[in-house]
Amino acid sequence: MADYARAEDVRRDVINLVKPPVREPISESARRLLYVEQSGSMVPWDGDLVPYMWEPMNCLQSRRYDAVVFAGPARTAKTVSLIDGWIAHTIVNDPADFLLVQITQDKAAEHSKKRLSREFAASPEIKAAMSHRGHDNNVHDKIFKSGNFLKIGWPTKNIFASSDWKRVALTDYDRMEQDIGGEGSGFILAGKRTQTFMSSGMVLAESSPGFLISDPSYKCTGHEAPPSPGIMSLYNQGDRRLFHWQCPDCGDFYEPDFKLLQYDINEPDPYRASKDVLLSCPHCGVTHREDDKTGSRRFKLAQNHGGIWVPEGCWLDQNRKMLGEPRESRVASFWQKGPTAAFQSWSQLVYKYLAALREYEKTGQLEDLQATVNTDQGWPFTPPREQERTSTDLMDRRQELGQRVVPSWVRFLTASVDVQGGALTSRFDVLVLGWGPDLEQIIIDRFKIEKSKRKDPDDPSKFVRVSPGQYLEDWDRITDMVIKRTYRLDDDSDRFMPITMTACDSGGEDGVTDNAYEYYRALKKEGLARRFMLVKGGSTINAPKINKSYPDNSKRSDRKAKAVGDLPVFILNTDKIKDTVSHSINRTEPGRRFVHFPNWLPEWVFDELTVETRCKATGKWSKPSSKSRNETFDLFVYNWACIYNKKADRIDWDNPPAYALPIEENSEIIVGDGELADQPRRRRRRR
Numbered sequence: 001m002a003d004y005a006r007a008e009d010v011r012r013d014v015i016n017l018v019k020p021p022v023r024e025p026i027s028e029s030a031r032r033l034l035y036v037e038q039s040g041s042m043v044p045w046d047g048d049l050v051p052y053m054w055e056p057m058n059c060l061q062s063r064r065y066d067a068v069v070f071a072g073p074a075r076t077a078k079t080v081s082l083i084d085g086w087i088a089h090t091i092v093n094d095p096a097d098f099l100l101v102q103i104t105q106d107k108a109a110e111h112s113k114k115r116l117s118r119e120f121a122a123s124p125e126i127k128a129a130m131s132h133r134g135h136d137n138n139v140h141d142k143i144f145k146s147g148n149f150l151k152i153g154w155p156t157k158n159i160f161a162s163s164d165w166k167r168v169a170l171t172d173y174d175r176m177e178q179d180i181g182g183e184g185s186g187f188i189l190a191g192k193r194t195q196t197f198m199s200s201g202m203v204l205a206e207s208s209p210g211f212l213i214s215d216p217s218y219k220c221t222g223h224e225a226p227p228s229p230g231i232m233s234l235y236n237q238g239d240r241r242l243f244h245w246q247c248p249d250c251g252d253f254y255e256p257d258f259k260l261l262q263y264d265i266n267e268p269d270p271y272r273a274s275k276d277v278l279l280s281c282p283h284c285g286v287t288h289r290e291d292d293k294t295g296s297r298r299f300k301l302a303q304n305h306g307g308i309w310v311p312e313g314c315w316l317d318q319n320r321k322m323l324g325e326p327r328e329s330r331v332a333s334f335w336q337k338g339p340t341a342a343f344q345s346w347s348q349l350v351y352k353y354l355a356a357l358r359e360y361e362k363t364g365q366l367e368d369l370q371a372t373v374n375t376d377q378g379w380p381f382t383p384p385r386e387q388e389r390t391s392t393d394l395m396d397r398r399q400e401l402g403q404r405v406v407p408s409w410v411r412f413l414t415a416s417v418d419v420q421g422g423a424l425t426s427r428f429d430v431l432v433l434g435w436g437p438d439l440e441q442i443i444i445d446r447f448k449i450e451k452s453k454r455k456d457p458d459d460p461s462k463f464v465r466v467s468p469g470q471y472l473e474d475w476d477r478i479t480d481m482v483i484k485r486t487y488r489l490d491d492d493s494d495r496f497m498p499i500t501m502t503a504c505d506s507g508g509e510d511g512v513t514d515n516a517y518e519y520y521r522a523l524k525k526e527g528l529a530r531r532f533m534l535v536k537g538g539s540t541i542n543a544p545k546i547n548k549s550y551p552d553n554s555k556r557s558d559r560k561a562k563a564v565g566d567l568p569v570f571i572l573n574t575d576k577i578k579d580t581v582s583h584s585i586n587r588t589e590p591g592r593r594f595v596h597f598p599n600w601l602p603e604w605v606f607d608e609l610t611v612e613t614r615c616k617a618t619g620k621w622s623k624p625s626s627k628s629r630n631e632t633f634d635l636f637v638y639n640w641a642c643i644y645n646k647k648a649d650r651i652d653w654d655n656p657p658a659y660a661l662p663i664e665e666n667s668e669i670i671v672g673d674g675e676l677a678d679q680p681r682r683r684r685r686r687r
Contacts, residue, residue: 021093021094022092022093022094024093025054025058025061026058026085026086026089027053027055027057027085029085029089029093030045030057030081030085030088030089031045031047032044032125033085033088033091033093033123033125034080034084034085034088034119035118035123036080036084036119037115042118042119045081045085047081048305049301050077050342051304051307052076052243052309052336052340053076053077053078053081053082055241055309055334056068056070056081056082056332056334057081057085060082060086060202062332063199063200064332065202065331065332066191066194066202066203066330066331067187067191067202067203067234067238067330067331067332068082068202068331068332068333069204069205069206069231069234069235069238069331069332069333070082070205070206070207070333070334070336071207071208071209071225071231071232071234071333071335072206072334072335072336072337072378073208073337073338073341073344073375073376073377073378074208074344075341075343075344075376076336076340076341077343078336079171079172079206080115082169082204082206083171083204084115084119086169086204087100087169088119088123090148090150090167091126091129091148092125092126092129095129095144095146095148096148096166096167097148097150097164097166097167098149098165098166098167098168098169099151099159099163099167099168099169100150100151100152100168100169100171101153101154101155101159101168101169101170101171101176101190102153102172103154103172103175103176104154105154107154108140108152108153108154109139109140109152111152111171112140112152116142116152129145129146130144131143131144131145140153154176155176155177155180156181157181157183160186160190160193163193164193164194164197165190165193165201166197166200166202167194167201167202167203168190168193168194168203168204169203169204170187170190170203170204170205170206170207172206172207172208173186173205173206173207173230173231173234174207174208174209174210174211174374175207175210178230186205187234190203191203205231206231207230208231208374208375208378209230209232209378209381210230210231210374211228211229211230211380211381212228212370212380212381212382212619213226213227213228213380213382214227214228214229215227222312222313223240223241223310223311223312223335224240224312225335226382232380234331234333235333235334235335237329237333238331238332238333239312239326239327239328239329239331239332240327241309241310241311241332241333241334241335242255242309242310243308243336243337243340244307244308244309244310244316245307245340246303246306246307246308246316246318246320247284247286248288248294249284249286250281250284250286251318252281252283252284252318253310253315254281254282254283255337256279256303256337256340257337257339257377258337258338258353258379260279260280260282260339261277261349261350262277262278262279262287263276263277263278263350264276268358270350270354270358273350273351273354274347274350274351274354275347276289277289277290277347277350279346290345290346290347300339300340301342303340304340304342307340308320309334311326311327312326312327313325313326313327314326335378337377337379338378341378348376349376349377352372353369353372353373353377355368356368356369356371356372362592363583363592363649364579364580364582364583364584364587365580366383366579367576369381369384370383389582389585389586389609389610391603391606391607391609391610392606394585394606394610395603395606398597398598398599398601399596399597399598399599400599401442401596401599402490402598403598403600404445404487404488405444405487405488405489406434406487406488406489406490406497407442407490408489408490408491408663409440410435410442410663411436411437411656411659411661411662411663411666412435412500412659412666412668413432413433413434413487413497413500414432414433414500414501414502414639414643415430415431415432415482415483415499415501415503415639416431416433416502416503416635416636416638416639416641417429417430417478417502417504417505417635417638418430418505418631418634418635418638419468419508420468420508420631421468421469421512422509424465426465426468426469427448427449427450427466428468428477428478429448429631429632429635430446430448430449430635431443431446431632431635431636431638431639432445432482432487432499433639435643435648435660437653438592438593438653439584439592439593439648439649440591440592440593440594440596441584441595441596442596442598443596443597443598443605446605446632446635449466449477449478449482450465451463451464451466452465452474452477453474453476453477454471454473468508468512468515469508469510469512469515472515472518472519475515476519478502478504478519479523479526479528482502483499483502483523483528484498484528486498486499486670489663489669494672495663495669495671496669496670496671497666497669498668498670499531500531500646500659500668501531501532501533501642501645502642503532503535503570503638503639503641503642503645504533504534504535505535505536505634505638506534506535506536506569507536507537516534517551517563520532520534521566521567524567533568533641533642533645534567534568534569534570535569535570535571535572535638536570536572537572538571538572538573538574543571545572545576545577545580545644546570546571546572546577546641546644546645547570547571547573548569548570549568549569549570549571550563550567551567551569570641572637572638572641574621574637575619575621577637577640577641577644578621578637579614580640581633581636581640582614585609585636607629608630608631608632609632611624611629611633612630646659648660
């Protein structure tokens, strides 16, 4: 017998289309509708674990606001509560078209498959609200019985164009492009999409801070956040609510922040220093441990349950009464700090910070330190203050180290080549560095290749200037004067050290890239390509320091430099590497990554090392004008590219690779008259 629809089922489905929305706070509906993954199982969302989320969630229903902004650390359940809880409420209680914007297409698909699909399947009411038609439930598009549409997209001009959405949610806002297609931020574009719905439209932006503080000297007032792009800028536009705890001893309210955590600052080991962490009340100084019992709950959970969001302009008395006048805004904005995060302990906060700080002190690497300040503490980041270096400061560090010789502590050499254009200034700039244990460095050589082997037609006794963009044969000067060059050891012996790796810029005026590619192909035929790498500066601030690519423009007729995927070009995040170079140069005591300057170096070398400055807001390095010379600074960057390519920054110096062994054991050392350019490789010293 065939199955037929029943009239009562049809009537019930039709009624769902016209019934009024359920006036239930999102923080309550999420307890019933939202399921989250826990230990491999889907369980109901437990709002009692994250009481600080109740107020931001409920503000999403308020017609007083056009937007809700939430800035906070990781492990607070902000995404699952605000985004997924809002979606669940929309599907069942108040159907409307909803746009969720993830940071990338892959992340959008992952959010849909790993979170929303599982949550929908586990929730009986959401499952019942879904359309039975298979094509209504796709990865990026979901249509429900009530006719409402859920779009899971990523930040592009098209996703925000034309369509109107009653609700738009932007997740991990600081990790998405801040100017989408040249038309403005995602927050501005999202607001345009909800404008049609007037007071019932709503935009949500949530994220951990991800940008640098643009002006560390700026004095904040009240609840204001330091000047920083992204989510912190949006927070400052709103009513600026901060989450406050009430001290159980003195009764005063305060905001729990990382700076209130106490631990053993004299213990050098991060693990031991973070084993016992206390939080002190800034009013009375009484300290508490995270797991101290307060009634039936542990201290942090009890304080979160008693916590209150306080807007700018207001304060709380000891009777929990809100006083003052709140800052007026069409944006409800919230900023949470790390110590209140439900799913990250104070010990973890301190350990991650101390471990990142130790790494910075040893290596000058800022990435881990910025990450823990942003995502664990919930703060925008500013690099630790360093004394500005000047060319005079660096010149004062010059030493008598011999002229173009290799000290006994050096393990290997690298070189870098920068290509300069211009009819009167074309040349190859070269810098040779010696590297010892822990990447302690010394400048071995700094010179310019200006003359080619092409005779001057007007005076055959002279050679004309190199022209890297016009003459491929001029690149052979790099082979003779850099790749095959060796340097005498500073021990009065007849021994020489070769250059292990040379990095060369592949960009410049017309013809340079094409000739660079052809030169690499020629080196490959000679068997010298293993000692040579082409590099190119990238423009993305959050890219890795070095990324190996194989250019292929064979299908594009507008490209002058021919590449068919047959040669590697290493794309450099020059801003990040310049941070590393800067920290190395600024170190004043010999040791890890310290740079030694021999006294034969001319003054212009130090001028080129100090001409660039770092923008605190963007993290990008720049020079004051196009006429300023910065070649030596760039050449340091390319030498570091050699280090990253050979993974020399990860060397175990107790068991180094063959090329980094001490001189007496190093098989690369050449014995004989192998001094400087054009000298053939003589017999190698056996280990």
